[in-house]
Amino acid sequence: MLQFLRNLPKIELHAHLNGSLNIDSIRELAAKVYGVQTKEFSTLCERFIKFEKGAKLDDCFEKFGFVHELTSTKEGLEYATELVIRDFAKDNVIYVELRTTPKANGNMSRRSYLDTVLGVIKNKSDLYKIKVKLLPSINRAEPVAVAEETVALAVELATIEPEIIVGIDFSGNPNQGNFKDFIPVLSKARNHGLKLAMHCAEVDNPVEIREMIRFGMSRCGHGTYLSDSGFEHMKEENIPIECCLTSNVKSGTVANIGAHHLKQLMATCAPKVLCTDDSGVFDTTLSDEFFLATESFGLTKSQCIALTMEAVEHAFATREEKLMLKMQIYKYTRLQNK
Numbered sequence: 303m304l305q306f307l308r309n310l311p312k313i314e315l316h317a318h319l320n321g322s323l324n325i326d327s328i329r330e331l332a333a334k335v336y337g338v339q340t341k342e343f344s345t346l347c348e349r350f351i352k353f354e355k356g357a358k359l360d361d362c363f364e365k366f367g368f369v370h371e372l373t374s375t376k377e378g379l380e381y382a383t384e385l386v387i388r389d390f391a392k393d394n395v396i397y398v399e400l401r402t403t404p405k406a407n408g409n410m411s412r413r414s415y416l417d418t419v420l421g422v423i424k425n426k427s428d429l430y431k432i433k434v435k436l437l438p439s440i441n442r443a444e445p446v447a448v449a450e451e452t453v454a455l456a457v458e459l460a461t462i463e464p465e466i467i468v469g470i471d472f473s474g475n476p477n478q479g480n481f482k483d484f485i486p487v488l489s490k491a492r493n494h495g496l497k498l499a500m501h502c503a504e505v506d507n508p509v510e511i512r513e514m515i516r517f518g519m520s521r522c523g524h525g526t527y528l529s530d531s532g533f534e535h536m537k538e539e540n541i542p543i544e545c546c547l548t549s550n551v552k553s554g555t556v557a558n559i560g561a562h563h564l565k566q567l568m569a570t571c572a573p574k575v576l577c578t579d580d581s582g583v584f585d586t587t588l589s590d591e592f593f594l595a596t597e598s599f600g601l602t603k604s605q606c607i608a609l610t611m612e613a614v615e616h617a618f619a620t621r622e623e624k625l626m627l628k629m630q631i632y633k634y635t636r637l638q639n640k
C-alpha cells in the first residue's frame with residue numbers, strides 16, 4: 303500500500319512554504335546559506351541531532367525558527383523554495399499550491415519576497431515536472447495594514463502571472479487577530495478574482511466560525527471545531543475541508559487520530575482533501591498522510607484515488623490543467639490494474 307501511495311501522482315492543496323522543508327533540506331539550505339565550514343552550520347547540525355532523537359512539538363517549531371532565519375535573504379529564499387518544490391516532486395506530488403506570508407526585512411521588501419518565490423516557481427517547476435501555484439498568506443496576527451499590502455501585491459502580480467497567483471491564504475495564530483477586521487481586505491481579494499483558502503475553526507470559537515461561514519471561502523483549512531451544522535453547510539456549498547491528519551494530532555487540535563473528522567467527512571461524503579500543512583515541521587509527506595488514513599480509517603486504494611481526483615476538483619487550477627492532472631492520475635491507476 304505505501305509503495306502504491308508513494309507512486310500515486312498526488313495533489314497538495316495546503317502547504318506552507320517555510321514549514322515544508324524537511325530536516326535534510328534544512329541542512330542542505332544551511333550548507334548553502336552559511337557554508338559547511340562555518341560555526342553557524344555546525345551549531346545548527348548539533349541542534350538537529352537533538353530533534354532526531356524523538357522530536358517534541360516545541361522542537362518541531364524551533365525548526366521553523368531556523369527556516370525563517372535561513373530564508374531571510376533572497377538567495378536563501380530562492381533555494382528554500384526550490385528545495386520545497388523538489389521535495390514535493392520527489393513524493394510524486396504533481397500539483398502543489400504553496401502558501402507563504404511575504405516578509406519584509408533589511409534584505410527584502412514584501413514585493414521582492416513575492417517576486418523571488420514567483421521567479422523560482424516560474425523557472426523550476428518544469429525541471430521537477432510539477433505544477434506549482436502560489437497563495438500569498440495573510441497572517442492574522444499581523445496588523446490589517448500588512449494584509450492590505452499583501453493583497454494589493456497579490457492582485458497586481460496576479461495580473462502578470464495569473465497562472466501562478468491564484469488565491470489568498472488566511473492563516474496565523476487563531477487566538478490572535480480578529481477575523482472581522484480582515485473582511486474588507488479579504489473581500490477586495492475576492493472581488494479581484496482571487497480564491498480564498500481560509501484556516502477556519504482551528505480553535506473552538508463559535509462566534510468567529512459563524513462569521514467566517516457567513517463570509518464564505520473556497521476551501522476551509524482544518525475545520526476541526528466545526529459543528530454538525532457547520533459541516534452540513536460546507537457540504538451544501540461544496541466547500542472542502544483541508545484535512546491535515548498529522549498536523550492536527552501533533553498540535554493537539556484533535557485528541558487522537560481515531561477522533562479525526564476525516565472519518566465523519568468520508569462517512570457523509572462531504573467534500574474533503576488530504577494535505578500536509580507543514581510536512582517539515584510535522585515530519586511527514588503526503589504519501590505518509592494517505593498511508594495514515596488507510597491505516598486509521600481503512601481507506602482502500604480506490605478511495606485514495608477518489609480522494610486525489612477530488613483534490614483536483616478543488617484545486618485553484620484551470621479546466622485544462624485539471625484535465626491534464628486527471629489524465630496523469632488515471633494513467634497511473636490504469637497501469638496498476640494491468
Ligand SMILES: [Zn+2]
Binds near residue numbers: 473
Ligand atoms: Zn496551515
